[in-house]
């Protein structure tokens with residue numbers, strides 16, 4: 001017989017995240033009270049290859065997951081028996097990496113006799129903001145910018161999404177990573193460009209702002225090509241100026257479109273999610289734009305923007321309340337999409 005399902009402010013959810021190159025576990029109470037959040041990064045294992053190697057990622061998750069979960073429980077200062085549910089990313093992400101988390105989560109749920117909840121990683125990025133400010137009001141516009149996605153999402157209520165715009169080619173994080181690799185700044189590219197840009201002039205080179213005046217979709221592949229062409233034609237240019245000018249071009253487009261989206265849907269606020277949301281210039285410009293528009297801008301802390309399991313546990317808590325547990329035959333879905341409400 002399964003333990004009775006509880007869902008209230010004292011419900012403790014263990015979140016597990018293994019979709020890419022971070023092994024993470026967190027305990028969150030009532031959907032927003034983060035008791036612990038542990039992230040073991042694999043960056044060093046992949047750095048030599050200039051990107052995430054799927055097989056290495058899966059093996060590293062296998063090794064790291066049990067200790068990471070154990071640490072999350074210890075740091076939360078509660079007994080395992082207080083855990084009411086296990087939530088885990090089921091997609092999108094690398095299939096082998098996802099399977100490690102999903103299998104472990106279902107096993108733990110079974111062993112502890114508590115519900116298992118499958119979580120969409122994209123939805124979780126939308127919830128980083130709620131972890132730090134549960135009083136945010138709908139409709140909200142979320143600018144979700146990660147290594148694999150660039151999306152403008154209207155959040156009409158908990159678990160209710162409309163897609164307003166998205167990239168038609170590269171994701172913003174992918175552009176950061178590719179340009180950083182080209183400039184020899186290392187991996188992951190986003191933080192490296194962020195740092196290098198501090199020493200450069202953002203107006204040194206006027207890189208293209210694709211589709212700036214045109215709707216809410218994005219395109220970043222031309223910008224990457226423009227960077228490569230400029231550096232080849234101007235071999236003396238400093239990587240600091242290229243990094244600063246490239247970053248300014250990406251951030252310009254992201255902020256103009258996020259602002260347009262918020263205006264279009266009459267959003268009460270604009271929030272960031274995803275790894276690129278850790279970018280210093282983006283954070284500064286987005287807050288400036290919100291202040292100018294008289295709209296609430298909320299920036300989750302950098303730790304909550306990049307991949308973590310607290311955001312997974314937060315969605316797990318909400319989904320447990322709205323949909324109940326997921327069946328134990330739930331799989332891992334590398335191309336999982338955000339479930340949208342019909343227009």
Ligand code: KG4
Pocket residue numbers: 020145146147148149172173174176177188189190191194274275276277278279280305306307
């Ligand atoms: O959300 P995330 O941790 O993983 C995915 O779900 O993709 O995002 C990773 C992406 C990488 O492309 C990384 O370069 C980028 O976020 N990123 C940044 C910064 N920190 C991480 N991009 C720009 N500036 C940063 N400070």
Ligand code: ZN
Pocket residue numbers: 121125146147274275306307
């Ligand atoms: Zn992510």
